[in-house]
Amino acid sequence: MQSKEINIVLFGIGNVGSTLIKQVQAAKETFAKKNIRVNIPIIANSTTAFFSKEGVDNGWETDFSKLGVPYSILDVVEFINGKQLPNVVAVDATASQEVVNNYVLLIRNGFHIVTANKIANTLDIEFYTALRTALKQYNKRFFYETNVGAGLPIIETLRSLNASGEKISKVRGVFSGSLSYIFNTFSAEERPFSEVLTEASDLGYTEPDAREDLSGNDVARKLLILARELDLQKEFTDVQVDSLIPKKLNGKTTATQFKQRVKELDEPFHFEKTKLKEGQVLRYVGELSVVDETLDVKLVPESKDSPIGQLKGADSLFEIYAESYGDQPLVIQGAGAGKEVTARGIISDIVKLTDVIN
Ligand SMILES: NC(=O)c1ccc[n+]([C@@H]2O[C@H](COP(=O)([O-])OP(=O)(O)OC[C@H]3O[C@@H](n4cnc5c(N)ncnc54)[C@H](OP(=O)(O)O)[C@@H]3O)[C@@H](O)[C@H]2O)c1
Known part of the structure; x- marks a missing residue:
C-alpha cells in the first residue's frame, strides 16, 4: 500500500x-x-x-x-x-x-x-x-x-442522512455542555441557581464571563450550522433566542459586576421551576424545525423520562427526527465539549x- x-x-x-x-x-x-x-x-x-x-x-x-x-x-x-x-x-x-x-x-x-x-x-x-x-x-x-x-458525529450523520434522501423534519437537543450541567443540576437539586452557576464556572464548564453561555448565542450558532447543513439558507438573525440573562444584568454590566450580582438570577429561575408540572424538569434546548424553517433556542419544561429529561452531568444530546425512523428520533449523546x-x-x-x- x-x-x-x-x-x-x-x-x-x-x-x-x-x-x-x-x-x-x-x-x-x-x-x-x-x-x-x-x-x-x-x-x-x-x-x-x-x-x-x-x-x-x-x-x-x-x-x-x-x-x-x-x-x-x-x-x-x-x-x-x-x-x-x-x-x-x-x-x-x-x-x-x-x-x-x-x-x-x-x-x-x-x-x-x-x-x-x-x-x-x-x-x-x-x-x-x-x-x-x-x-x-x-x-x-x-x-x-x-x-x-x-467529537460527537452530528454533522456527518445529518449530512449523510440528507444526502441519502432521508426526510429530516426536526433536530432538537441540548447543544451546550455548560447549560446541560447547569439545568441538569438545578432541576435535580434544591439549590439556588446562582450556586449551581458558580459551581459550573468553578468546574471550568462555562466561559470566564458566564453570560456568553447564558446568552444562548453559542447554541444559536450551532443550530444555524445544522440548518445550513440541511440546505436552509438561514442567517444568525433568523434564530429566535431566549436569552437566560435578565435585561438588568446585560448591556453595561461588567463581568465582575455580573458575578457580584449573580444572586439576582435566583428569583426568576426559581419561578421557572415553580411552573413545572409533576415529572418535569427544565432544559435549555435548541430546536430546528426543517418543515417550518424555524430555529429556536429556549428554556422548556421536559418530561424527566424523555432522553433530554434524563440527561446528566455536562453531556450534550441531539435528537434527529427523520421519516425512516418514525416517531422515535435517532439520538446521539455524549460529551459535547472538552479539549x-x-x-x-x-x-x-x-x-x-x-x-x-x-
Ligand atoms: N474547548 C472546547 O471544549 C471546544 C469544543 C468545541 C469547539 N471548540 C472551539 O475550538 C476553538 C479553540 O478553543 P480553545 O478552548 O482551544 O481556545 P483557547 O484555549 O482560548 O486557544 C485559542 C488559541 O487560538 C490562538 N489564536 C487567537 N487568535 C489567533 C490568530 N489570529 N492566529 C492564530 N492563532 C490565534 C490563541 O493564541 P494567543 O494565545 O496568542 O491569543 C490560542 O493559542 C474555539 O473556536 C472553540 O469554540 C472548543
Whole structure:
C-alpha cells in the first residue's frame, strides 16, 4: 500500500490545539499501521509561529518559545510552497475571525481546511457560499465536525442522512455542555441557581464571563450550522433566542459586576421551576424545525423520562427526527465539549482527508 503524508499547519495552541499536538504524537504508530504519516510543520498563535520542515515533536513548547518568530499568513504559504510539502491542511483551533478571513487565500494556495472555529459557518450566507465555491474551484476539502457537539458525529450523520434522501423534519437537543450541567443540576437539586452557576464556572464548564453561555448565542450558532447543513439558507438573525440573562444584568454590566450580582438570577429561575408540572424538569434546548424553517433556542419544561429529561452531568444530546425512523428520533449523546474530545474530533476530520488524497 502506498504511504500517504499529511502536513498540518496548526493555528491555535490553546486548550484544543495543544491537546491535538499531544494526540497526534501519541497516535503516530496507529497512523503508521495505516501507512499514514502525519507531520506538523507549522504551529502558530496570534503573534508567533514556529516553522520546522520535519514537524514538531514532544518538545514543541520549548521550541515554540525559543525559536518562534513573528509571522504573517504569507510567510506560512511561502514556507509550505518553498518546501513543497504535500497534502497540507490548515487546522483552525482558534476562535479568531482573522484566521477565517485567510481561509480562501489558504485554499487558493492548496490548503485543505479543518476547523473547530464556528465563525466561518455562521457568517452571512454570502461568505458561506463563497467559501464553498472556492473549495470546489480548487478541489479542496473543508471539515468542521467539531463545530457542533465537539467529537460527537452530528454533522456527518445529518449530512449523510440528507444526502441519502432521508426526510429530516426536526433536530432538537441540548447543544451546550455548560447549560446541560447547569439545568441538569438545578432541576435535580434544591439549590439556588446562582450556586449551581458558580459551581459550573468553578468546574471550568462555562466561559470566564458566564453570560456568553447564558446568552444562548453559542447554541444559536450551532443550530444555524445544522440548518445550513440541511440546505436552509438561514442567517444568525433568523434564530429566535431566549436569552437566560435578565435585561438588568446585560448591556453595561461588567463581568465582575455580573458575578457580584449573580444572586439576582435566583428569583426568576426559581419561578421557572415553580411552573413545572409533576415529572418535569427544565432544559435549555435548541430546536430546528426543517418543515417550518424555524430555529429556536429556549428554556422548556421536559418530561424527566424523555432522553433530554434524563440527561446528566455536562453531556450534550441531539435528537434527529427523520421519516425512516418514525416517531422515535435517532439520538446521539455524549460529551459535547472538552479539549480531549474536540482534539480527537479534529484528528478524525484529518483522517477523513486521507481517503481523498494521494
Ligand atoms: N474547548 C472546547 O471544549 C471546544 C469544543 C468545541 C469547539 N471548540 C472551539 O475550538 C476553538 C479553540 O478553543 P480553545 O478552548 O482551544 O481556545 P483557547 O484555549 O482560548 O486557544 C485559542 C488559541 O487560538 C490562538 N489564536 C487567537 N487568535 C489567533 C490568530 N489570529 N492566529 C492564530 N492563532 C490565534 C490563541 O493564541 P494567543 O494565545 O496568542 O491569543 C490560542 O493559542 C474555539 O473556536 C472553540 O469554540 C472548543
